[in-house]
Amino acid sequence: MTTAEPWVGTWRPHRPRGPIAALYGSPGPKYALPGLTGISKHDPTKFKAPMFSFGIRHDQSGSDASPGPRYLIPSNITRRGRDGTPAFSLHSRRKEPQLFRAPGPGHYSPEHSEKSVFRSYPAYSLSARSTEFSTSQTPGPASYSLPPVLGHKTVVTSAAPTYSLSGRSKNGSFHEDLKKTPGPAAYIVVDPCVYTKKPPQYSMTGRHFVPGETTKKPGPGAHYPELVTSTRKKAPSFSFGLRHSEYISPLIADEPE
Numbered sequence: 001m002t003t004a005e006p007w008v009g010t011w012r013p014h015r016p017r018g019p020i021a022a023l024y025g026s027p028g029p030k031y032a033l034p035g036l037t038g039i040s041k042h043d044p045t046k047f048k049a050p051m052f053s054f055g056i057r058h059d060q061s062g063s064d065a066s067p068g069p070r071y072l073i074p075s076n077i078t079r080r081g082r083d084g085t086p087a088f089s090l091h092s093r094r095k096e097p098q099l100f101r102a103p104g105p106g107h108y109s110p111e112h113s114e115k116s117v118f119r120s121y122p123a124y125s126l127s128a129r130s131t132e133f134s135t136s137q138t139p140g141p142a143s144y145s146l147p148p149v150l151g152h153k154t155v156v157t158s159a160a161p162t163y164s165l166s167g168r169s170k171n172g173s174f175h176e177d178l179k180k181t182p183g184p185a186a187y188i189v190v191d192p193c194v195y196t197k198k199p200p201q202y203s204m205t206g207r208h209f210v211p212g213e214t215t216k217k218p219g220p221g222a223h224y225p226e227l228v229t230s231t232r233k234k235a236p237s238f239s240f241g242l243r244h245s246e247y248i249s250p251l252i253a254d255e256p257e
Contacts, residue, residue, distance in 0.1 A: 013156045037195045
């Protein structure tokens, strides 16, 4: 640091040996401590009393929540594990072995064996330009900023106190509307069962009807006691025969001669 005025004292600006709290800004009262009531986000360093709750009410008293015949157990599984019956399977047919074909004289290139048989001079070639150096952009001198010297955020020099005028607050001013303040119903009341002992709760179940038979029973008009003949004598009854047509030929049976 160069200035036109001469130095006063033996102190000179230098790099700080360790972190200085004045150079860093804290987040302030942003992080709140965990609560001491309820189960959610309870302080782990504090004692938490046990809490109990009732189960969910079922729609039917005899409801079955089993999955039913959904899982199919293999037949070879017993209560003692898999049975020891040996099981075999057929593999696929192997490929037939082919005859080995040796390379002929035309497969060799002896003209390319000069470097391995005879002495040759070194040969060099130019490779393409690498793309790694073009992407590496080092920061220039203008990328670094020195700490400010003027103002209230100076680091190496002493700064005079600075003051600023804040805006007009709406609370307590002449144009404040007191009708917009929240009433008692705007606050959510915490259930006392959260921080105190919870009394027992009971409920009444639905009405159950006695199972009965839904078949139709015959009434008094469905019976005919005058037609009963098993317990009393029946008077004789007669009926007329069927009327035969005059145009039907009589039955003639073959008689022996």
